[in-house]
Amino acid sequence: MIKQIVIGLLALGVTLLCCEFFVRYSGIGMVSTSNFDPEIGKVNRTSLDFLMFNEGMGMGTFNEFGYLGKAYPKDRSPQTLRLALLGDSYVAGMQVMERHHFRSLLEDQLSEALKQKVEVLNFGMPGADLEDCYCVKENLVNGFAPDYYLFFVSAFDFFPKHTDPLSPKVSIENGKAIVDNNFPQAAIDRYESIQPYIQNSALVDMMRKGTKKTKSVPLASILFDKVYTWFAPPVDMSESSEAYDFSSYPEIIPAMIGTLDPSQTIFVNRNKEPLPAELKELLTDFPFIDVSTVIAPRLDSVDSPISWPITNRVGHWNLIGHQLVADQLTKELQPIIKQ
């Protein structure tokens, strides 16, 4: 009996190892893409290829410097124009292949339009709000000395949620925004206890994603499918703009914006709706590009830039969306840069 149990456990281990190999190398799942840096908190892992299926198929690389896409080192040629993209999952764009991402398209189109070598660095991070972007800028992006910082924002990004205790926060000292890189030890310990597993096992990372899914979808609805809806009314998990009073943004927001250099910073509204006037008022000193002007008119067309017919979802920019955003940015950035 004991012999059979031992053999059974061994067989289970070997089978899980084989499945792990299969899952990783077939692109079914992948290991965790984040790392913890004691100095600056959660960062992307370096030199890691990714393949993700969400609304679409995303394929690319976290380069050796820890940002997405083509790797440009910190040292740069003075003849090159360098742009840094900061924002959330729309900027990370892990729903499309790197060559279809607006970063690649923008780089090519802008280089051709300006007759100058342009480097576009993608520091997008899924789930990042304005505070997160600000911290990334201070902790990481400044080191790459870009000529321009492009902050991609939506109205909700002005209301940080502080969901990840291992992400740096912004505090105000003497009226100035300061990045606070202190993290709760308990959260560090918790992360370090699971880090080896989620960074080395795609199956474990899948389990973590499954657990995460239960935060947005009720567990019972995953397990009981339609039967669940017979007994429970559908829950609307989407963000509602009615829940926000856009004039009562946290005080760190104007403090952060106040420290940014208007000659180097460009704000881009990445949402499909225009930015509320109360928030736009905060950005009057900065060049402002509104992507909603090209996205919104096409929402109901067959070529909607945010619909994903294959996976039957609506959300991030699709292949058409990335092209539209790249075109819009190429058009609007030229006068700003020439000026």
Place this chain on the structure above:
Amino acid sequence: MLFNSFIFFFFLGIVLPVFYVLNTKTSKNLWLLFASYFFYGYWDIRFCSLLVLSTVIDFFIGQAMDREENPTKRKRLLMVSLFSNLGILAVFKYFNFFIDSFQAVVSQFGGDLDFLHLNIILPVGISFYTFQTLSYTIDIYRGQLKPTKNFLDFALFVSFFPQLVAGPIERASNLLPALSEKLSPSKEQIKQGIILIITGLFRKVMIGDTSGRYVDTIFGNIEYYSSVELLFALFMFSIQIYADFSGYSRIARGCSKLLGVELMINFEQPYMSRNITEFWRRWHISLSSWLRDYLYIPLGGNRKGETRTYINNMITMLLGGLWHGASWNFVIWGGLHGIYLAIHKLSLRGKRIGRENADFSSLPSSLKAIGQMAFTFILVLFTWLFFRSTSWEMTTAYFQGIIDWRPTEYGGRFLIIALVYAAVVILMDVLEYTQRTHTYLLNMKSVGAIIGILVGLLLSTFIYMFQADPLPFIYFQF
């Protein structure tokens, strides 16, 4: 209800214990009938009405045909069955297709038939149960089967949930006698059933669904992908359709075994076929044998001369293609296979090909067999393009995309992915091929090892299922 959903396992968790507790044949069949209608109605309760209609018509026609001795009247009764079953299929599946095709011609002369277009949904698995019930009345007409007098048994034969929506398309002569007895699975059947369900689920979910993600993305946006990526997607489709369908058939057989019923094997390592004739003996066996028995042979088979044999073969393959879906692409797919079969038959010059497995006893014979298998696979792969494309325009765009050669920066990554999928499928098939069983795990001496492997496979599959949305089975649309 999808086999690859958690709710199905809850469903099974209720159906099986109650089934085992019930101790009379009638109560067991009644319970299974209720479960089967629940299973089918879970998609849309309205679909059940078609099932009831088909059941009632064929049950009473079967009875009447048995009582009737006049050949003309018997033929008339058969016609009623054929027209009603095929009529339902024609309306729900093919009406819009024929209207669209006719419209293409009429529009050349300024006509418009758009008003005839029906706004209807295709009931899941309609082609499968229609063919199954047809086999019942045809067999009675031919005198090969005595009709059942028990309506409950017949209703269960039509709606038996493990194979209702995607086969295997069972013959009445096989399934009805089993359902006429009190069902009680043996220990061996339960063991085999569990293995088939778990390995089938792994195939369907971990291989079929996951490879389908590449296929759907690339086929859905052809113009954005390079030639290498298009070829990759075509190869992945060959993996997807096989894993998806064979996985599903396996779960169906496994569930059925847990109820004490043996269903026919639907797939026998088709990609290890050495020629196209062998491929059709190994691929979707329940359909190809149905078409042989109820279409090819009634057309005359090979008994009416060489030319007629080729014509009969082509008609069978074209209609077999059309069975898959209301699209000219499926007809072309069937036609291509018809041409392949004809060329192969011609090359044989009257020689019959045996049913034995390939000879791997020596290096030359192994290399020869592998070469033949690879060649057959490439022929089949080419036809999958027509099968997967949703229109002729899509097919030509796909071809164009491959011919206008464009490399990809991800060639290495796609190659590894393709190789990993191929390795897993080949490993599973080689084990089945050499062990000559789908439940080869039972050949292992250690029970602990069997349980360990099954738990590992099930755990991995459930982890994936939990964080991903279940994908419907490809053949549901047929």
